[in-house]
Amino acid sequence: MVTKIFSSESVTEGHPDKICDQVSDAILDAILKDDPKGRVAIETLVTTGTVIVAGEVTTRTYVDVQKVVRETLQEIGYTNPEYGMDSKDCGVLTAIHEQSPDIAVGVDAKKEHEQGAGDQGMMFGYACNETPQLMPLPIMLAHAITRKLSEARKGKALAWLRPDGKSQVSVEYVDGVPKRVATVVVAAQHDPDVPEATVKKEIIEKVVKPACGKWLDAKTNYFVNGTGIFVVGGPEGDTGVTGRKIIVDTYGGMGRHGGGCFSGKDPSKVDRSAAYMARYIAKNVVAAGLASRCEVQISYCIGVAKPTSVYVDTFGTGTVPDDRIEQAVEKVFPLKPAQIIAHLNLLRPIYRKTAAYGHFGREEPEFAWEKTDKAAELKKAAGA
Numbered sequence: 001m002v003t004k005i006f007s008s009e010s011v012t013e014g015h016p017d018k019i020c021d022q023v024s025d026a027i028l029d030a031i032l033k034d035d036p037k038g039r040v041a042i043e044t045l046v047t048t049g050t051v052i053v054a055g056e057v058t059t060r061t062y063v064d065v066q067k068v069v070r071e072t073l074q075e076i077g078y079t080n081p082e083y084g085m086d087s088k089d090c091g092v093l094t095a096i097h098e099q100s101p102d103i104a105v106g107v108d109a110k111k112e113h114e115q116g117a118g119d120q121g122m123m124f125g126y127a128c129n130e131t132p133q134l135m136p137l138p139i140m141l142a143h144a145i146t147r148k149l150s151e152a153r154k155g156k157a158l159a160w161l162r163p164d165g166k167s168q169v170s171v172e173y174v175d176g177v178p179k180r181v182a183t184v185v186v187a188a189q190h191d192p193d194v195p196e197a198t199v200k201k202e203i204i205e206k207v208v209k210p211a212c213g214k215w216l217d218a219k220t221n222y223f224v225n226g227t228g229i230f231v232v233g234g235p236e237g238d239t240g241v242t243g244r245k246i247i248v249d250t251y252g253g254m255g256r257h258g259g260g261c262f263s264g265k266d267p268s269k270v271d272r273s274a275a276y277m278a279r280y281i282a283k284n285v286v287a288a289g290l291a292s293r294c295e296v297q298i299s300y301c302i303g304v305a306k307p308t309s310v311y312v313d314t315f316g317t318g319t320v321p322d323d324r325i326e327q328a329v330e331k332v333f334p335l336k337p338a339q340i341i342a343h344l345n346l347l348r349p350i351y352r353k354t355a356a357y358g359h360f361g362r363e364e365p366e367f368a369w370e371k372t373d374k375a376a377e378l379k380k381a382a383g384a
Contacts, residue, residue: 005182007170008138008252010146013076013356014163014189014233016240019085020044021249021355023051024242024264026072027065029349032266034061036347039099039107042264043242046235048084054095055264066092072352077153077163084236107268107303107337115338117300118269119260122309125278126255127286128293130178133370134283135361137178137215139252141169143357144211149188149203158202162189164233169212181215184208185223189233200224249359250275255295263355267346270300270337274307276369277340279360281333285312287372288379290325292317298335305336320384328381332374344368 011018023044031038038059045052051069073079073087080086107118127134145167153161168185171178186208190199203224209216243261247253260271267273278296285294291314299309312326334343341347350366363370 001174002176004173005170006136006138006173006254007168007183008136008142008247008254009166009168009185010139010142010248010252010357011167011245012146012150012163012165014078014150015166015245016046016164016235016238017242017244018240018356019046019073019076019078019235020240020242021245021261021263022076022352023053023069023072024055025351025355026068027053027063028264028266029352030063030068031057031059031061032347032351033349035059038266039268040264040266041099041269042096044240044264045242046085046240048236049086049089050091050093050235052093052095056099057096058099065094065096078234083162083234084232085234114305114336115268116303116305117274117337118265118302119271120300120302121260121271122258122297122299123260123270123274123278124250124256124258125275125280125282125296125298126251126294127279127282128254129286131361133361133363134286134372136251136254138169138171139248139254139358140361141171141181141212141215142167142248142252143361145169145184145186145208147357148207148211149186152206157206160191160194160199162191162231162233164189164230164237171215178215180217181212181220183221183223184212184216185226187225187230189230190225192231196225196228249354251360256297258297262359263351267341268337270298270340273337273340273344273346274298274300274335276344276346276359277333277335280344280369280371280374281329283370284372284374284378285314285325285329288375288382288384290314290319290379290382290384294318294325296329300337305338307335310335320382324382328378328383331381332378 024042042055078085152158166187170183262272282294297311
């Protein structure tokens with residue numbers, strides 16, 4: 001038997017980088033609500049008491065950026081000046097201009113050409129049969145812990161918790177099959193008057209154990225606030241920027257990543273839309289029984305509609321050759337940007353919800369890329 005340990009991390013919605021992702025996607029949603037054809041590429045930076053929003057936007061609607069920023073901070077829980085960020089009193093600076101016409105000319109669909117990709121690049125999608133959501137177990141457990149931290153804070157089960165937090169889960173695999181959780185690491189921001197022993201005990205009992213359940217055993221190691229204290233956090237403790245948690249957003253490192261972030265980008269940017277399509281394809285491959293693990297890569301050229309490549313890897317788990325799955329994928333799934341947007345219904349204000357706790361493995365009604373409705377058709381096309 002071969003035993004290996006794989007680790008993935010997650011962060012709470014109050015983590016500085018995740019604040020930025022949520023602000024960027026909240027602005028995107030506000031634009032798409034009234035202007036589904038708006039073009040948006042928004043970046044956010046936060047530090048102590050300050051939010052800076054910059055980027056490119058072309059739209060026929062008006063959005064009160066200050067209001068969106070403050071509402072987002074309030075919903076996350078930054079409502080106390082002691083946290084170094086207060087939704088009512090923080091400074092909000094904006095530097096937003098129009099999308100470059102050199103990009104727009106290749107992306108706008110006109111009679112003489114189809115809608116092209118918003119940029120060059122490669123996007124990856126991944127799925128495996130380790131969990132009901134067809135996601136790797138380590139990232140799913142890490143997300144479960146950070147969700148529980150936020151629920152315990154907002155529901156007052158652990159009223160001394162503050163918004164910032166992180167988790168890391170190490171899963172032991174035997175011959176490629178997950179068997180147990182070897183180690184759990186949690187960093188949880190808290191009020192200054194809470195004893196270290198209380199923080200550790202309560203988080204293990206009320207957060208980690210409910211989140212990880214049967215995967216824990218008597219040998220599992222727990223590390224809660226490794227330095228012994230975590231009072232100064234959020235933007236006061238660490239500057240945040242949009243797009244710095246791309247591994248948290250995807251597969252926890254188990255699947256590859258093309259490098260482009262998702263948040264703040266409208267779906268004309270294939271960094272986002274094609275990554276969603278790649279996940280959709282990979283999940284349907286596994287759901288169809290064509291493989292127990294599948295990774296899909298799609299690549300594009302700016303201004304060109306047809307992908308420059310489609311690649312499928314089942315890591316030796318395929319029930320038919322990978323090249324047959326590739327051929328079936330190109331037959332069954334729409335891969336041009338406009339087709340992806342239409343098939344997954346992406347011109348909707350659904351993105352703020354994606355910006356914390358992962359874009360994949362969540363069975364939300366808006367997340368069309370999590371459906372397995374193409375599994376039967378794909379299996380037939382692959383001749384399985």
